[in-house]
Amino acid sequence: xxxxxxxxxxxxxxxxxxxxxxxxxxxxxxxxxxxxxxxxxxxxxxxxxxxxxxxxxxxxxxxxxxxxxxxxxxxxxxxxxxxxxxxxxxxxxxxxxxxxxxxxxxxxxxxxxxxxxxxxxxxxxxxxxxxxxxxxxxxxxxxxxxxxxxxxxxxx
Numbered sequence: 001x002x003x004x005x006x007x008x009x010x011x012x013x014x015x016x017x018x019x020x021x022x023x024x025x026x027x028x029x030x031x032x033x034x035x036x037x038x039x040x041x042x043x044x045x046x047x048x049x050x051x052x053x054x055x056x057x058x059x060x061x062x063x064x065x066x067x068x069x070x071x072x073x074x075x076x077x078x079x080x081x082x083x084x085x086x087x088x089x090x091x092x093x094x095x096x097x098x099x100x101x102x103x104x105x106x107x108x109x110x111x112x113x114x115x116x117x118x119x120x121x122x123x124x125x126x127x128x129x130x131x132x133x134x135x136x137x138x139x140x141x142x143x144x145x146x147x148x149x150x151x152x153x154x155x156x
Contacts, residue, residue, distance in 0.1 A: 005056040011147045012056050014083065017047040019066030022074040029067035041074055045081060062086045062148050062155075068117075084155055086148060088117040093130065096122035103130030110138060113154060 004010045016022070021029040022044060026036030035041045045063060052060050063083040070078075070085055078085045090109050092098070096119040098106065107116070118127055135145070148155065 001052070001055045005058075009147070011062075011149050012052055012058075012060065013062040013064070013086075013148065014045065014048050014052060014060040015064055016044045016066050017051070018044060020044055021067045021069035022063075022065035022078075023069065023071050024073045025071070027069065027071065029069040032067055034069065035074075038077075041077055045078070045083070049081075049083075061152075064088075084152075086115065086155060088115040090114050090116045092116040092118040092134070093125075093127050095119060096125040096127055098127075098130065100126065100130040100133060103127070104133055104137065107134040107138060110141075110143060113151070115148075 001012055005012045019032070021027060021032060021034035022041060023034030024037065024041060025034075027034045035044050044065075049060060052058075061082075061084060063078055064086050065074075068087050075085055089111070090106060092106055093103055094106075110116075118131060119125070120127065138145075
């Protein structure tokens, strides 16, 4: 994390400490039990905020919950914590289960402003091989890549 945080292509942002859906009532998503109650919501967000700050020296500005699930109350909590909730619109690797061809097909769903979801935390999977094909393909189509912080004004 320290190395990536110093690289100009990366912003290290908050994805939750335990990768749980952010829910006040414990709602599950994809078979993963969500946070339950305000204490657990705050713990899921703030424990990782503090950890990331300890590694990078900066507070994350964006949050995406595990499974990308939020309820209305937790979205307000994030706003009160001065974090922007973000999501993705292109499921790039389906939790690191796609092969290269599936990743290329998935990337074909891109539109202006798309946010892709890839899992670089699965080194035993061959996600990098798919990304090596997707990036040049999208560049040839006229797309460029930016960090969330470069795109901030367009995020809801």
